Amino acid sequence: MESAGEAARALFAWGANSYGQLGLGHKEDVLLPQTLKDFSCKHQNIKSITGGGGHSAIITGAGELFVCGQNKEGQLGLNHTDDVLCLTLCPVLSSLCVIQVACGWDFTIILTRNGQVLSCGSNSFGQLGVPQTSGGSLIPLKIESLTEKVVNVAAGLRHALAATEGGMVFQWGTGMASRANRVSHGKMIPAFLTAKEPCKVTGLEDVKVKSVTASSYHSVSLTDDGELYVWGSNKHGQLVSKEAFLLEPQKIDAHFFSDEKIGAVWSGWTHIVAQTGGSCFSWGWNEHGMCGDGTEENVYAPKPITALGSAKPFLIGCGAGHSMVLYQTPG
Missing domain, CATH: 2.130.10.30 (Regulator of chromosome condensation 1/beta-lactamase-inhibitor protein II)
Incomplete structure (x- = not known):
C-alpha cells in the first residue's frame, strides 16, 4: 500500500504477529492498532508498505528497504534465518535504490530504480528465478x-x-x-x-x-x-x-x-x-x-x-x- 506522503508521522500495525511481522518487538497477536515506536515516520518518509505470508517490508523515500517477521527461509535478505521482531534495514541493498518490493509466501522480490530485480528466500518452486542456486538464498540475488x-x-x-x-x-x-x-x-x-x-x-x-x-x-x-x-x-x-x-x-x-x-x-x-x-x-x-x-x-x-x-x-x-x-x- 502506497503512502500519500510527508504528513504521516506514525506507523501503526495490528493483527497476526506469530513471527514478529508487525515490527512491534514481540510475537503476540495485536487486536487494536499499535504504534511502532522504534520506527518513527518523522525521520523515515515511508513510500510503500507490503506483507507476505509472515513477513513485512517497508520502502522509504531514500530507497531503503526495512524488513521484519518470519525469516526461516531467509526471505528478509539479512543473511541469517532468525525471525526479526523490529523493522530492520537490509544492508545488502544499501548501495541500491529500492522502488518496489513484493512479498510472496516465503520469498521476496525487490525492484531497484535502475530496473534490476533481486530475490531472496525459499526457492522450492523456482520462485526466486535464479537458476544458479538450487536452494534458497539468505541475501537478495540479482535475477540475471x-x-x-x-x-x-x-x-x-x-x-x-x-x-x-x-x-x-x-x-x-x-x-x-x-x-x-x-x-x-x-x-x-x-x-x-x-x-x-x-x-x-x-x-x-x-x-x-x-x-x-x-x-x-x-x-x-x-x-x-x-x-x-x-x-x-x-x-x-x-x-x-x-x-x-x-x-x-x-x-x-x-x-x-x-x-x-x-x-x-x-x-x-x-x-x-x-x-x-x-x-x-x-x-x-x-x-x-x-x-x-x-x-x-x-x-x-x-x-x-x-x-x-x-x-x-x-x-x-x-x-x-x-x-x-x-x-x-x-x-
Missing part, C-alpha cells in the same frame, strides 16, 4: 536473465511476475503448474507456468503491459490501454471465464467495467479489485465479504462497490481475504 529494464513486479504464493519497460511480462515459479496439469486434459502447458527462471508470458504479444499483480494461483496484467488480462486458476470465478483454469492470458471485456479504462488493479489470494476513473469494481471469492457487495456469495463478474457511493478511490489494498480502499469524498 531479466536483461530488459523492469518497471513493476509481483509475488504470488509460489510464483512471481515482472513487467518490463517495453511492455512484456515474465513469469517464474512453478506454483501454478500442478493445477494447470490437472485441468489441461492433454493440452500443451505454456512454458512460463513451469519455468524456474523468468519466462516470457505468451498471449500478450499485441499489447503493452504496464503493471502486474499475482495471487495464490492466478496472475493479472494491466495494459497501457486500461485493459485487464488474466490467467491461472478460476476456482472462484475471479477470471470471469467458464474455464476452470486459463492456460494463457485472456482479456476481461470492457463492458464489465461500463466501458471505462482500468487505472489500477490489485489482487487478493482469490479475489480482484480494479479501479476506473471514478469507481471500484470487485469480483471473485467472497466468503468473508471482501468484494464489498453486502453478501458472502462469490461474485463471478466485475461488480461496482456501490457502498462507496460517489467517492473517488485513489488507493486500494487487498489481502488474502480482505480489501481496503482509501478514497476522497466529493466536495
Whole structure:
C-alpha cells in the first residue's frame, strides 16, 4: 500500500504477529492498532508498505528497504534465518535504490530504480528465478536473465511476475503448474507456468503491459490501454471465464467495467479489485465479504462497490481475504 506522503508521522500495525511481522518487538497477536515506536515516520518518509505470508517490508523515500517477521527461509535478505521482531534495514541493498518490493509466501522480490530485480528466500518452486542456486538464498540475488529494464513486479504464493519497460511480462515459479496439469486434459502447458527462471508470458504479444499483480494461483496484467488480462486458476470465478483454469492470458471485456479504462488493479489470494476513473469494481471469492457487495456469495463478474457511493478511490489494498480502499469524498 502506497503512502500519500510527508504528513504521516506514525506507523501503526495490528493483527497476526506469530513471527514478529508487525515490527512491534514481540510475537503476540495485536487486536487494536499499535504504534511502532522504534520506527518513527518523522525521520523515515515511508513510500510503500507490503506483507507476505509472515513477513513485512517497508520502502522509504531514500530507497531503503526495512524488513521484519518470519525469516526461516531467509526471505528478509539479512543473511541469517532468525525471525526479526523490529523493522530492520537490509544492508545488502544499501548501495541500491529500492522502488518496489513484493512479498510472496516465503520469498521476496525487490525492484531497484535502475530496473534490476533481486530475490531472496525459499526457492522450492523456482520462485526466486535464479537458476544458479538450487536452494534458497539468505541475501537478495540479482535475477540475471531479466536483461530488459523492469518497471513493476509481483509475488504470488509460489510464483512471481515482472513487467518490463517495453511492455512484456515474465513469469517464474512453478506454483501454478500442478493445477494447470490437472485441468489441461492433454493440452500443451505454456512454458512460463513451469519455468524456474523468468519466462516470457505468451498471449500478450499485441499489447503493452504496464503493471502486474499475482495471487495464490492466478496472475493479472494491466495494459497501457486500461485493459485487464488474466490467467491461472478460476476456482472462484475471479477470471470471469467458464474455464476452470486459463492456460494463457485472456482479456476481461470492457463492458464489465461500463466501458471505462482500468487505472489500477490489485489482487487478493482469490479475489480482484480494479479501479476506473471514478469507481471500484470487485469480483471473485467472497466468503468473508471482501468484494464489498453486502453478501458472502462469490461474485463471478466485475461488480461496482456501490457502498462507496460517489467517492473517488485513489488507493486500494487487498489481502488474502480482505480489501481496503482509501478514497476522497466529493466536495
